[in-house]
Amino acid sequence: MKPVxxxxxxxxxxxxxxxxxxxxxxxxxxxxxxxxxxxxxxLAKSFTADRTINRPFGLILPGLINSHTHAAxxxxxxxxxxxxxxxxxxxxxxxxxxxxxxxxxxxxTELACAEMIRCGTTSFVDMYLFEDTVxxxxxxxxxxxxxxxxxxxxxxxxxxxxxLAIKETxxxxxxxxxxxxxxxxxxxxxxxxxxxxxxRQSQRLAKARDALIIIxxxxxxxxxxxxxxxCGVSPVKHLDRLDLLGDRLIAIHCVSLxxxxxxxxxxxxxxxxxxxxxxxxxxxxxxxxxEFLEAGITVALGTDGAASNNDLxxxxxxxxxxxxxxxxxxxxxxxxxxxxxxMATAWAAKALHREDLGCLRExxxxxxxxxxxxQVHLRPCYNPVSHLVYVARSGDVQDVMVAxxxxxxxxxxxxxxxxxLLKGLSGVVRELGLKA
Amino acid sequence: MKPVxxxxxxxxxxxxxxxxxxxxxxxxxxxxxxxxxxxxxxLAKSFTADRTINRPFGLILPGLINSHTHAAxxxxxxxxxxxxxxxxxxxxxxxxxxxxxxxxxxxxTELACAEMIRCGTTSFVDMYLFEDTVxxxxxxxxxxxxxxxxxxxxxxxxxxxxxLAIKETxxxxxxxxxxxxxxxxxxxxxxxxxxxxxxRQSQRLAKARDALIIIxxxxxxxxxxxxxxxCGVSPVKHLDRLDLLGDRLIAIHCVSLxxxxxxxxxxxxxxxxxxxxxxxxxxxxxxxxxEFLEAGITVALGTDGAASNNDLxxxxxxxxxxxxxxxxxxxxxxxxxxxxxxMATAWAAKALHREDLGCLRExxxxxxxxxxxxQVHLRPCYNPVSHLVYVARSGDVQDVMVAxxxxxxxxxxxxxxxxxLLKGLSGVVRELGLKA
Numbered sequence: 102m103k104p105v106x107x108x109x110x111x112x113x114x115x116x117x118x119x120x121x122x123x124x125x126x127x128x129x130x131x132x133x134x135x136x137x138x139x140x141x142x143x144l145a146k147s148f149t150a151d152r153t154i155n156r157p158f159g160l161i162l163p164g165l166i167n168s169h170t171h172a173a174x175x176x177x178x179x180x181x182x183x184x185x186x187x188x189x190x191x192x193x194x195x196x197x198x199x200x201x202x203x204x205x206x207x208x209x210t211e212l213a214c215a216e217m218i219r220c221g222t223t224s225f226v227d228m229y230l231f232e233d234t235v236x237x238x239x240x241x242x243x244x245x246x247x248x249x250x251x252x253x254x255x256x257x258x259x260x261x262x263x264x265l266a267i268k269e270t271x272x273x274x275x276x277x278x279x280x281x282x283x284x285x286x287x288x289x290x291x292x293x294x295x296x297x298x299x300x301r302q303s304q305r306l307a308k309a310r311d312a313l314i315i316i317x318x319x320x321x322x323x324x325x326x327x328x329x330x331x332c333g334v335s336p337v338k339h340l341d342r343l344d345l346l347g348d349r350l351i352a353i354h355c356v357s358l359x360x361x362x363x364x365x366x367x368x369x370x371x372x373x374x375x376x377x378x379x380x381x382x383x384x385x386x387x388x389x390x391x392e393f394l395e396a397g398i399t400v401a402l403g404t405d406g407a408a409s410n411n412d413l414x415x416x417x418x419x420x421x422x423x424x425x426x427x428x429x430x431x432x433x434x435x436x437x438x439x440x441x442x443x444m445a446t447a448w449a450a451k452a453l454h455r456e457d458l459g460c461l462r463e464x465x466x467x468x469x470x471x472x473x474x475x476q477v478h479l480r481p482c483y484n485p486v487s488h489l490v491y492v493a494r495s496g497d498v499q500d501v502m503v504a505x506x507x508x509x510x511x512x513x514x515x516x517x518x519x520x521x522l523l524k525g526l527s528g529v530v531r532e533l534g535l536k537a
Numbered sequence: 538m539k540p541v542x543x544x545x546x547x548x549x550x551x552x553x554x555x556x557x558x559x560x561x562x563x564x565x566x567x568x569x570x571x572x573x574x575x576x577x578x579x580l581a582k583s584f585t586a587d588r589t590i591n592r593p594f595g596l597i598l599p600g601l602i603n604s605h606t607h608a609a610x611x612x613x614x615x616x617x618x619x620x621x622x623x624x625x626x627x628x629x630x631x632x633x634x635x636x637x638x639x640x641x642x643x644x645x646t647e648l649a650c651a652e653m654i655r656c657g658t659t660s661f662v663d664m665y666l667f668e669d670t671v672x673x674x675x676x677x678x679x680x681x682x683x684x685x686x687x688x689x690x691x692x693x694x695x696x697x698x699x700x701l702a703i704k705e706t707x708x709x710x711x712x713x714x715x716x717x718x719x720x721x722x723x724x725x726x727x728x729x730x731x732x733x734x735x736x737r738q739s740q741r742l743a744k745a746r747d748a749l750i751i752i753x754x755x756x757x758x759x760x761x762x763x764x765x766x767x768c769g770v771s772p773v774k775h776l777d778r779l780d781l782l783g784d785r786l787i788a789i790h791c792v793s794l795x796x797x798x799x800x801x802x803x804x805x806x807x808x809x810x811x812x813x814x815x816x817x818x819x820x821x822x823x824x825x826x827x828e829f830l831e832a833g834i835t836v837a838l839g840t841d842g843a844a845s846n847n848d849l850x851x852x853x854x855x856x857x858x859x860x861x862x863x864x865x866x867x868x869x870x871x872x873x874x875x876x877x878x879x880m881a882t883a884w885a886a887k888a889l890h891r892e893d894l895g896c897l898r899e900x901x902x903x904x905x906x907x908x909x910x911x912q913v914h915l916r917p918c919y920n921p922v923s924h925l926v927y928v929a930r931s932g933d934v935q936d937v938m939v940a941x942x943x944x945x946x947x948x949x950x951x952x953x954x955x956x957x958l959l960k961g962l963s964g965v966v967r968e969l970g971l972k973a
Contacts, residue, residue, distance in 0.1 A: 411924070412914055
């Protein structure tokens, strides 16, 4: 009998890529690592655990990965809706963001972390401002994160130039180097807010540090037309000319693309993040995800920020991703429930070049969630993957573990004081010059 | 000081059609009726209550109306997904339905009622089988419902012919006449499963009894082509020739319509129920709801059955309804959060000719829900209607009242024993010849 730290026992276990459920599944965890995942009767013969967590109605699954968000924008959730993009951004979001401080970003990020833990998210990929502050919050609350300071041609609320934001990125890489849960990325904002030289600088830094480079790409038809007007080619082709396309590039949105763009993304092995709810809400359109999969592109899933979603609920996002393409293309076999779950687990891990995530098997990181299936809306259950995608919501998650630490146990957060956090918010809204 | 039965006090109150939030709102209830709804300081001067329910972080809203479902299909939730409609229906749903009994329908309906109460639903409109049994469950659990026995050309699991189903409808009308919460409707299934004579009989009964007539209409392009092939006109025009179109007709789905069909529905004042998630999941397409509203058609919202959604969460349905049309039409101003809420409240009440529902004002029925807004995903709050539609989910509902009776209080159901209900389900799945 080998000693382990945790034995987590459920009614059913979903381990990895093929998403086949294992009845009476359990996971043995030592340190930050999964030692074994499989049927409890087998594990019980091999391991003796310091702590056993029994969830007789629990569905154990790999922790979800939110591959695109702007965490601190929880502060602006529902601030302005149902408006044209330009009015929304320039009339509401930019003026509010101009008042951001590291303290406010810390609060917004903690709020986002609490919400994400509550929906079974164990990793997130963040592009925003004051990312050093974001990293400190992530370090403290225990989530896993990829963090990138937004790089723009114009001054941002945190830096007066894109060059300084790139310098900051380099500093963050040094500062957070070797942290087991925090990875710094290079985040040029978009092809239209970063001139060619800034994109080249971003790429040079990413290459030098073997870092991921993350960019919003082809989010709208306007962007597509604007880049064609300015550069004579599509946004995708523009990035290719600048040598940005490659398997270390994570392209967010990818809504307005030609067939040639899709082929090029596939040839260069660019990883794509699908944000269906934000794309719908901001009226950008629907990304051609079935075509991406057909072309062999790795597709991950993101909520985008709470200002354009308006939640960070990856379970609801899986639901939307699985339903939307069926309806639009009038083909019910597109994006199965298993595909949608993979976008939030194994495929996201592949996009991040971290195949020790998004799955539960010997050697993978101990990032997992347990969903309480003993609820009226989750019974009967013929297919747990179907229920996860089409029915389960954040309130159904009972436990969350990241790197072998319980961040939520029986619906109680262990690293975030929610009461204090919620009380802190009213003052913050005033500081932002807003009314709640 | 007038005595009332209940004073329900929240942080904010949404009363009716314009959905403007009232801070520190409260509702005074006597019997099954709202005596007053407005700011608490005003109400506190006029009323003394037997029971006061204080929800300092509560958002009080009119109870949601699920305008289309097949409640007992909760039994088949997730039984088969991501399949072509014909395979799904004929290979999975029909064979399972063939084994239905009144006992099984009672269980599935009770399960649906528990789920609907948990998401703030106070009224639902059901088209299914063994509706007398459904009515008994509704009578007992305390919801408000419009119930119709499905009428088909071929034998259903409950009746051997359409004529017998119509006879049963008449019997149900007599039996449940005068029930304060149960209304019987006439439910011919579709234009392609009911020959002209059956549709005419349905219409005659509806007219004679001043009842609503409810039909699935133009759900798919296949139906549109099939009716054109058989009758030479569109499904809408076909019903018009049979004199079915009118303000007592509730048409479900309405996805595949021509501009002429939309004009005709508007001219005849037909009420339409939008079921966006089911239409997406079954790959039927997207109903032209912005065009309906432009034409002045009353639009309500429904989840459809749990077999094609796969939940009965009207809050998630509002979210989808508000986002989907923006994205498809690339216009962020379409279907505002307030529109989506109205589809689930005031507009649904109008569709049902019951303007004492879907709102909270003097004289309306005391059907309401309270949402607990003191949660990380619902803070900060600049606009409660935005949060209700874009963020809140069933787990956020704290209290539900129907006709002056609390059906859920602080998240505990008062009329349904959930533990017993959940335990009862495993045997049922075996009885259906299925595996869970």
